[in-house]
Amino acid sequence: MHAIQQQYWAVRDYLSPVLKESKFKEHGRITPEEFVAAGDFLSYKFPVWTWERGDASKARDYLPTDKQYLVTRGVPCLRRATSLAYTDADEDAERLLNFGDSSDGAADEWVETHAGRKPTVDSAANPGEIDDIPDLDGDQELASAIGNVSISSTTGATVGETPDLDDIPDMEEEGLEEGEDEATAVPKSVTSGAVIDVSQIEVAKGNLLQVRTYDVMITYDKYYQTPRIWLIGYDENRTPLTPSQIFQDVSADHALKTVTIEAFPQSATLQAASVHPCKHASVMKKVIERMNVGVVEEQLAARKKEGKEGKKRWGFGRKSGKDDKNASAGGEEEEIEGMRVDFYLVVFLKFIASIVPTIEVDSTTAF
Amino acid sequence: MPVVQFNPFASLVQPAFWHELTRLKVDVLRLSDDELTLAGSYSVGRSIRDRETGQDVALGCNLSLGADAFDKTPTVPALSVSARGVFKNFNTIDEFKAADKAALFNTVADEMWTSIIDHKDTSKLNRFLLITFADLKKYQYYYWFAFPAFVAKPSWEIADNWKAAEEHLSADQLTSVFNALHADTKPYFIVKLTDGAAQLHTINQADTLLTGSDSQSIIIGFLDPSASPENPGWPLRNLLAYLLALYPSHTTFLRVLCWRDSEIPSPGKSWKSRFGVVSHPAGNDAASKPTALGWERHPTTNKLSARMADLAPMMDPTRLADQAV
Structure with missing residues (x-):
């Protein structure tokens, strides 16, 4: 059933036309050219992001061959999203975003959680933290007992598929290397200095930190005309995460609803977790509108300060239709451009960060 | 004076590598278990500031393998370098277990030492060895990395x-x-x-x-x-x-x-x-080949043993269908 659905999506994606006209401020969608421009800006500003070619047989002809998708590897994820206790105090942090015509009452709504989450959270205020991680310790013990076989028993879907212990051979080798090597660093139990090592975290059971890392990919979704985000996770032992483990890092409002495991479009076989893009355009429109007001105000203020002498161009972004209107209104207004499309992916990452609050995808805090 | 202790490499294998190995095994290699050349890469060490405690958390000392590991000219990201490795895949789990691992390891270490002494070549200093057994039906991959390093006596x-x-x-x-x-x-x-x-x-x-x-x-x-x-x-x-x-x-x-x-x-x-x-105290017999070590230890048991990546939850069509909505 799932396979048929994926076939259907592939055909739909193939048939849908490539968006030609730039309308990112009007409805939050972008053209492939704008995706490339925004991606170039993102990878220039934040070199952790790089362009990838992907599988040649899956290349999209509306994107340059060497710029098929963006990737950043080893994004740390220190805590599980499920461990972010959701208390009454956090309710203010929840924002309901409305889409579509609010007049007809049938507007879609999107819950943005952790919107106002402070950089530091008083752990005493979150007493439920430990209880909220289901079965994690049990898994851990079992996993180490049978030689780190990753099993996923946190959801009902995979219960009963515990591997047969006899199947996993004991492969410890004796006599391969003699004794301990004094020059090999071993994880120390006592930390000295401010930096702690990942390996110490897993040793200390009481510690809530379990550092996972994620490879994050951004592709362009032709049907929804928005970027789309993909996640491949690793646990602290660098073993690939199972789908149910990945869902622990997705905020509860979005896990299993908007985040699903699907075939990664730039590879023949790879599967990855993805945030479904059906709401991206409308959310992006909202966010861009809000930010655009701020940007325009800022630019107006800056321009007033500069006075007449300041004939400085505000960047090199393409002009939108709004600019042309402004231009006809008066020569000076021409310079007020608002937010450029180059910023699209920077904003997009901030939006994604609200869905996966503990994965540090948003390295763009400078903005 | 304290002895210099080195942080060993930790292997990070991207799922895309296992997918590529599966494709290669089915379409190209078939039953061949010849040695191949691999290209991995490592980057500068990273640490992350924990937003809730303000502590810096050091991430692992990773050497990663991606989908392009079998390519002749893999692309490496900014401020990363490529490391070449020897890859050997075994056809059965018994062959994998019975393999003369010490011999495989010594071959790589000898090659590294020769390149140092004879050619003053630094390009082989970060060589590694990877042996695998791929259970394609169960989507399980047994593997073991070795990052050979020469032991200095006395220590640095x-x-x-x-x-x-x-x-x-x-x-x-x-x-x-x-x-x-x-x-x-x-x-x-x-x-x-x-x-x-x-x-x-x-x-x-x-x-x-x-x-x-x-x-x-x-x-x-x-x-x-x-x-x-x-x-x-x-x-x-x-x-x-x-x-x-x-x-x-x-x-x-x-x-x-x-x-x-x-x-x-x-x-x-x-x-x-x-x-x-x-x-390092000067004047020892430097020209003789020192011993080498560097098999990766199992991350949970810290013993010298192979480990396994179970990709069934992400590759098995029936399991994927189960969790699809």
């Missing part, structure tokens, strides 16, 4: 512990090292300090640089995948073995720069690179 010692590089190099000097590395990332290099700047040279020029009159301004540098403040990464170990073998009279004091900065720090932040002066 460090006089005054590892310090922030900023204490010994000026911001201008660090910036010029960064720019040179950004333009052309090298796994190993020699920094020659001049007033307010630094020049980067290849290790091959150690001959003239180490013996030169101004040896005080010479620093041995390497791209450090470790982020732990006390421990430099594994690649330094073979670099020191290389220098000890070829220039035994200059190893009484070596100034070492562990390069860990992937970007120029923003104002108010400090550089992450480390600096230290290591020493």
Whole structure:
């Protein structure tokens, strides 16, 4: 059933036309050219992001061959999203975003959680933290007992598929290397200095930190005309995460609803977790509108300060239709451009960060 | 003086690599178990500030393999270097278990040593070995990495512990090292300090640089995948073995720069690179081949054993269908 659905999506994606006209401020969608421009800006500003070619047989002809998708590897994820206790105090942090015509009452709504989450959270205020991680310790013990076989028993879907212990051979080798090597660093139990090592975290059971890392990919979704985000996770032992483990890092409002495991479009076989893009355009429109007001105000203020002498161009972004209107209104207004499309992916990452609050995808805090 | 302890490499295999191996095994290799060449890569060590405790958490000292590992010319991201490896896949689990692992390991180590002694070649210093058995029906992959490193006897010692590089190099000097590395990332290099700047040279020029009159301004540098403040990464170990073998009279004091900065720090932040002066008593029989070690330990048991990646939850069509909505 799932396979048929994926076939259907592939055909739909193939048939849908490539968006030609730039309308990112009007409805939050972008053209492939704008995706490339925004991606170039993102990878220039934040070199952790790089362009990838992907599988040649899956290349999209509306994107340059060497710029098929963006990737950043080893994004740390220190805590599980499920461990972010959701208390009454956090309710203010929840924002309901409305889409579509609010007049007809049938507007879609999107819950943005952790919107106002402070950089530091008083752990005493979150007493439920430990209880909220289901079965994690049990898994851990079992996993180490049978030689780190990753099993996923946190959801009902995979219960009963515990591997047969006899199947996993004991492969410890004796006599391969003699004794301990004094020059090999071993994880120390006592930390000295401010930096702690990942390996110490897993040793200390009481510690809530379990550092996972994620490879994050951004592709362009032709049907929804928005970027789309993909996640491949690793646990602290660098073993690939199972789908149910990945869902622990997705905020509860979005896990299993908007985040699903699907075939990664730039590879023949790879599967990855993805945030479904059906709401991206409308959310992006909202966010861009809000930010655009701020940007325009800022630019107006800056321009007033500069006075007449300041004939400085505000960047090199393409002009939108709004600019042309402004231009006809008066020569000076021409310079007020608002937010450029180059910023699209920077904003997009901030939006994604609200869905996966503990994965540090948003390295763009400078903005 | 404390012994220098190196942070061993930790292998990180991207699922895309297992997918590529599966494709290769089914379509190209079939039953062949010949050795192949692999290309992995490692980057500068990273640490992350925990937003809730304010602590810096050092991420692992990773060497990663991606989908392009079997390519002849893989692309490496910025400030990463490629490391070549020997790959051997076995057809059955019994062959995998019975394989003469010591012999495989020694072959790689011998090749590394020969390249040092005969060719003064640094390109093989970060060689690795990967043996695998792929259970394609169950989507399970047994694998074991080895990162051979030569053991120095007696061990290298460090006089005054590892310090922030900023204490010994000026911001201008660090910036010029960064720019040179950004333009052309090298796994190993020699920094020659001049007033307010630094020049980067290849290790091959150690001959003239180490013996030169101004040896005080010479620093041995390497791209450090470790982020732990006390421990430099594994690649330094073979670099020191290389220098000890070829220039035994200059190893009484070596100034070492562990390069860990992937970007120029923003104002108010400090550089992450480390600096230290290591020493080794001169005059031992350097030309004989030292012993080598470096099998990766199992991350949970810390024993010398192979490990397994179970990709069934992400590859098995029936399991995927189960969780699809």
